[in-house]
Amino acid sequence: MRCAHCGERETRVVDSRDLDDSATIRRRRECSACATRFTTYERVEAARLVIVKRDGGRQEFDREKLASGLRKALTRRPVAEDAAEKAADEIETELRSQGTTEVDSSRVGALAMAKLRELDQIAYIRFASVYQSFDDLEALKREVDSLYAERGDDSVEADHRPTVGKAGKSGKAGRAGKTGR
Numbered sequence: 001m002r003c004a005h006c007g008e009r010e011t012r013v014v015d016s017r018d019l020d021d022s023a024t025i026r027r028r029r030e031c032s033a034c035a036t037r038f039t040t041y042e043r044v045e046a047a048r049l050v051i052v053k054r055d056g057g058r059q060e061f062d063r064e065k066l067a068s069g070l071r072k073a074l075t076r077r078p079v080a081e082d083a084a085e086k087a088a089d090e091i092e093t094e095l096r097s098q099g100t101t102e103v104d105s106s107r108v109g110a111l112a113m114a115k116l117r118e119l120d121q122i123a124y125i126r127f128a129s130v131y132q133s134f135d136d137l138e139a140l141k142r143e144v145d146s147l148y149a150e151r152g153d154d155s156v157e158a159d160h161r162p163t164v165g166k167a168g169k170s171g172k173a174g175r176a177g178k179t180g181r
């Protein structure tokens with residue numbers, strides 16, 4: 001890192017700290033020749049992630065756009081305030097963990113729907129009706145029916161139900177007999 005004042009290459013780091021997002025480090029450096037101090041920022045460069053749309057078009061992955069779609073679906077639903085952000089983060093992590101730079105948009109949609117399905121069924125239907133644009137009422141009804149069917153199976157697992165008493169740590173026993181899906 002050259003000194004901005006005299007061009008000297010030898011600089012010394014005098015202070016180093018994480019910024020709020022902790023993906024950025026701010027360093028104060030001092031030039032060994034003229035003692036000028038200056039600041040550098042070191043930032044993690046996220047690998048490119050390109051979304052391939054249905055028509056073959058390509059677009060840089062836009063986490064904010066995904067989060068906003070999730071937020072919309074979750075509007076006024078009884079979920080944690082940061083549920084949409086968290087889901088968007090998890091989806092991004094999942095997409096990036098695949099080790100490829102290109103991902104089909106349908107994969108992103110499927111992950112978003114899976115997340116919403118776990119979070120809140122109304123939000124899921126909202127999102128799916130926009131994203132998947134059910135062909136007719138019958139298709140929408142089939143989807144809702146499948147949610148009902150699932151609900152029957154999973155009622156033991158419903159984490160949102162108020163627990164009885166305070167010794168609610170016996171969850172393991174209740175799940176012991178449950179097999180994977």
Ligand SMILES: [Zn+2]
Binds near residue numbers: 032033
């Ligand atoms: Zn200098």
